[in-house]
Amino acid sequence: MINRIKGIRHPEAYHGDNAGTPFFEGWYHKIVTKSGHAIVIIPGIYCSKKVNNHFSFIMIFDGLSGKVHFERFQKDDFFSKTDSYNTIIGGNKFFSDGISLNIKTEDFSISGSIDFIKTHPWPVTIKEPGCMGWYAYLPIMECYHGILSMDHELSGELIYNGDLLDFNKGRGYIEKDWGKNFPTSWIWVQSNHFNNNKISLSASIARIPLLGTRFAGFIVGLLYQGELYRFTTYRSAKIVELTYDGSNINWVIEQKTLTLFIQIEIGKRAGILFAPDEKDMVKKVPEYLDSKVSIKLMKNNSTIVEDSSDLAANEIVGDIENLLELANKH
Numbered sequence: 245m246i247n248r249i250k251g252i253r254h255p256e257a258y259h260g261d262n263a264g265t266p267f268f269e270g271w272y273h274k275i276v277t278k279s280g281h282a283i284v285i286i287p288g289i290y291c292s293k294k295v296n297n298h299f300s301f302i303m304i305f306d307g308l309s310g311k312v313h314f315e316r317f318q319k320d321d322f323f324s325k326t327d328s329y330n331t332i333i334g335g336n337k338f339f340s341d342g343i344s345l346n347i348k349t350e351d352f353s354i355s356g357s358i359d360f361i362k363t364h365p366w367p368v369t370i371k372e373p374g375c376m377g378w379y380a381y382l383p384i385m386e387c388y389h390g391i392l393s394m395d396h397e398l399s400g401e402l403i404y405n406g407d408l409l410d411f412n413k414g415r416g417y418i419e420k421d422w423g424k425n426f427p428t429s430w431i432w433v434q435s436n437h438f439n440n441n442k443i444s445l446s447a448s449i450a451r452i453p454l455l456g457t458r459f460a461g462f463i464v465g466l467l468y469q470g471e472l473y474r475f476t477t478y479r480s481a482k483i484v485e486l487t488y489d490g491s492n493i494n495w496v497i498e499q500k501t502l503t504l505f506i507q508i509e510i511g512k513r514a515g516i517l518f519a520p521d522e523k524d525m526v527k528k529v530p531e532y533l534d535s536k537v538s539i540k541l542m543k544n545n546s547t548i549v550e551d552s553s554d555l556a557a558n559e560i561v562g563d564i565e566n567l568l569e570l571a572n573k574h
Contacts, residue, residue, distance in 0.1 A: 249253045251326060252381060254320070255374040255390030256365070258324035258331065259422045265293035268520040269422035271338060274357060274533075275398055275412045276437065280555055282533040285345070286517075287331055288340050294522045297481050298375050300333045301525065302347065304354060304405070306517045307533030311512065312515045313352050315445070329392065340392065344471035356402035358411050362416060363393035363418070364444070364467055375463045377478035386425055386453055389522035392418035394467040395436040395444035417557075419446065426529075427451050429562025431493065434473075435537050441470045445539055445553075447495070447506055449486070450565050456522065460570035464497060466504060466541060468549050473541060486571040488564055503542045506551050511535035511558060532558045 251259045260269055270288030284305040291298040300322035304313045304346050317334050324331040329340040337344040344357040353506040365374040373380045375391045398414040427450035436444035449462035462483070464475040475481040475497045484496040484503070511532030518525040535558035540550040 248514075249295070252325050252373045253368060255368065255376075255380070255420070256392045257326050258330040259326070259388070260289060260291075260324075261326055264523070265291050266303070266424050266520065267291045267422075268425075268525075269420070271392070272418065273338075273343060274417045274557055275411055275414060275435070276555065277409060277411055280437070282557070283407060283409070284401075284515075284517075284531070284533070284557070285343065287336065288331050288430075289319070289324075290520055290525050291319075292523050295458070298526055300502075302333055302336060302345075303518055303530065303566075304347075305517060307513070307515070309515045310515045312517060312527075314518050315347055315349070315352075329334060342400075352405065354402060354404050356400060356409075358398055358400035358402065358416075358511045360393065360399040360416055360418075361399060363396040364472075365393055366391040366465060366472070372478075375465065375476070377476060379461070379478060382452070382454075385423060387421055387427055387450075388421040389448070389463065390420045391446055391463075391465065392420060394446060394465060394472065413442075417444070427562070429564060429567045430559065430566065431488070431561075431564065432559045433493075433535065433556055434508070434558075435535050435553040435556035436467075438539075438551040438553045440549070440551050442552055443467065443549065444541075445506070445537065445556075449483075449495075449567065449571060451562070451570060458570060460567060460573075462497075464504065464506075466539065468541070473499075473502065473504070475502070475504055483571050486568055488560070488568060493560075501543050505538075505540040505542075507538040508556070508558060509536040510560070511556075529559060529561055532556075 286303040289540035311552040342359040398411040432448040444467040447464040452461040495506040511534035514530040517529040537556040537558040538552040
């Protein structure tokens, strides 16, 4: 119980010690060069309950080509601390303030290191231990979520399949998931590449099972000029509208005197990411790194900020019609 409480206070850390099966945990890094080349790097671990399959992995998604590389490692190649973000997989290292990579196979290679400068983690308090709020204290949740940095500057270089990628003065974002399984359906969008470089958005809504019922739980954070505006289920924010026509999403949320408008235009090129299944990690999550997102934040009838981005990460997965029905219940 003590270890579980410690883990709740450290969403960035490893939660798999004594977790039982099934279990997965993955740290999602999006790093983008100054010129707009986006790469996603996800270190993680997976353990099936159905079969004897326990391994660690590193997944790399190139937003420019749409290619996804999934490198498997032995479970013994994995080390991670339970009170901080300090994870080692083989010769690869991942920390709150940087990553170091060294993978070389017959048809894939990536090496180098990136430093993270001035990260902006979602605040952790006793009342709200991270972006899940008090839901993080419930031991029966299917999936837990953490936002380790809404936005940070990058420094460093990677050699990717023989090409030099310069990440100096680029921007990064970090989040993570852990638990028994992913939700059955969700919508997610993230960008910290707006015209105003003081803006970062992370917005997700998912079908959440809880005690025999289902509800649409959402976590939306808008970082603007150093202030994090939080629109979440546990803060009693209300969905005014959520629609999807196959290519565009319109989402309006109210939180007391604040209203946030989010419009998403689905991108053109998706990579299929691996996600936990009953017996293995399998390809099943299409992700775009070229979606467009527009936001407008209002207080009463006054606009606080309005902006758009052409470099948004975006996922739309599962039975979205059912998710919309749950979300639009008033």
